[in-house]
Amino acid sequence: MSIIRIGTERRRMSKIIIHNDTIYLCGQVAKDSTANISEQTRSMLEKVDTLLAEAGSDRRHILSATIYIKNMSSFAEMNAVWDAWVIEGYSPARACVESSLARAELLVEISIIAVVKN
Numbered sequence: 001m002s003i004i005r006i007g008t009e010r011r012r013m014s015k016i017i018i019h020n021d022t023i024y025l026c027g028q029v030a031k032d033s034t035a036n037i038s039e040q041t042r043s044m045l046e047k048v049d050t051l052l053a054e055a056g057s058d059r060r061h062i063l064s065a066t067i068y069i070k071n072m073s074s075f076a077e078m079n080a081v082w083d084a085w086v087i088e089g090y091s092p093a094r095a096c097v098e099s100s101l102a103r104a105e106l107l108v109e110i111s112i113i114a115v116v117k118n
Contacts (some may be wrong), residue, residue, distance in 0.1 A: 006054065018116065023055045025112040027068070033105040037074040040107045041081040048112055056116045059085070062092040064113040068099040070106065076098045078108055 007015025008024075017024040028047045030040035052058050069078055075096065086092075101109055 002057075003076045010076075013100070016051055018055055021118075023061075023112075023114040023116060024051065025051050025056055025114070027109045027111050029101070029106050029109045033103060033107075037069075037077045037107045038081050041078045042085075044108060044110055045081070045085045048110060052055040052112070052114055058085055058117060060090045061117050062090070062112055062114045064094075066111045067094065067096040068101060068109040068111075070098060070099070070101055070108065072098045074107060081083045 001020070002017040005016070006013040006018070013026045015026055025048065028044050028051070030043035031047070032039065032043060035043065049059065052061070067082075068076070069075060078096075099109075101107075
């Protein structure tokens, strides 16, 4: 039973964990935390694409997504970006909850579970 840890520069977490062809991404946030919810969502999902590629996968292989949103009043705007990003027929199981995030300026964060593509 092997566990691969990628991006372990930070003591508290790994960016990617791969175990038995299952990929776990740490929570991803936008590069620019001063942007609006749409731009933060777009930037966050670009980071997800990059990490999935590094792990040998892509958005077609996402099993589950948990989205943390600072304020549900931004739900429709976030969903508009999400809906454009998700490939039709490959929607993962998903939850979205309102939550305080690590920094006040962050509006959205996502945690992903996927599988390695074969």
